[in-house]
Amino acid sequence: MELPSDCQYIEAFLDATAAERYLREVVTAIDYVKPRLQYSIFGKVVSLPRDKAFRADFEKDGSHPVYRYNGKQPPYPKYLPMEPVLLDLRDKVTAATGQRCNSCVVNFYQKGKDKIGYHHDKVWDFEEGSSVCTVSLGECRRFRLKRVGASASIGLDLSPGSLFVLGWDTNQAYRHAIMPTSQDVAPRVSLTYRHIATRNTDL
Numbered sequence: 001m002e003l004p005s006d007c008q009y010i011e012a013f014l015d016a017t018a019a020e021r022y023l024r025e026v027v028t029a030i031d032y033v034k035p036r037l038q039y040s041i042f043g044k045v046v047s048l049p050r051d052k053a054f055r056a057d058f059e060k061d062g063s064h065p066v067y068r069y070n071g072k073q074p075p076y077p078k079y080l081p082m083e084p085v086l087l088d089l090r091d092k093v094t095a096a097t098g099q100r101c102n103s104c105v106v107n108f109y110q111k112g113k114d115k116i117g118y119h120h121d122k123v124w125d126f127e128e129g130s131s132v133c134t135v136s137l138g139e140c141r142r143f144r145l146k147r148v149g150a151s152a153s154i155g156l157d158l159s160p161g162s163l164f165v166l167g168w169d170t171n172q173a174y175r176h177a178i179m180p181t182s183q184d185v186a187p188r189v190s191l192t193y194r195h196i197a198t199r200n201t202d203l
């Protein structure tokens with residue numbers, strides 16, 4: 001199925017050997033926020049169905065971008081500087097797409113039931129007009145894009161070593177999701193690179 005024109009799927013962004021090597025490096029380097037983050041829905045507090053880690057470029061004075069994905073108010077997530085493996089992939093992403101990226105949220109989908117429900121990325125902290133660039137590693141999982149108000153969706157299997165670019169307009173007009181699966185699958189890691197304008201020192 002055809003993707004919207006501001007999106008791009010580069011299946012062989014990394015070759016298979018590089019994808020495996022980066023997966024091992026990311027698994028070794030990244031500690032996720034523990035316990036799993038929680039959110040409230042209809043008055044009930046539940047854990048997110050995946051693990052997350054927040055990384056960004058830090059200045060010498062310790063200031064850094066913050067992406068408040070969960071609401072405009074503090075507290076915002078705890079950020080750490082990007083590890084060398086994340087910097088390395090960030091540079092490859094920018095070389096392939098032209099998109100500058102100063103932050104990376106790592107998502108870890110350990111089991112098939114781990115997922116992300118349909119959502120728009122919150123853009124209040126984004127550089128206006130920027131795209132979200134996602135590198136997938138590990139298990140291949142089904143991504144879906146669904147136009148607001150539509151029932152049909154576009155499905156895409158995000159394979160290890162692929163790069164998906166979600167354009168600004170598509171993020172507004174469509175919601176996106178990673179579907180759960182009842183199959184017994186290996187873990188998947190996604191590196192979601194963004195260019196964030198808000199800094200912790202602005203808040």
Ligand SMILES: O=C(O)CCC(=O)C(=O)O
Nearest residue numbers: 107116121134178190192
């Ligand atoms: O894991 C993915 O590929 C998508 C993650 C996502 O949509 C997000 O972190 O906002």
Ligand SMILES: [Fe+2]
Nearest residue numbers: 119120121176
């Ligand atoms: Fe998203």
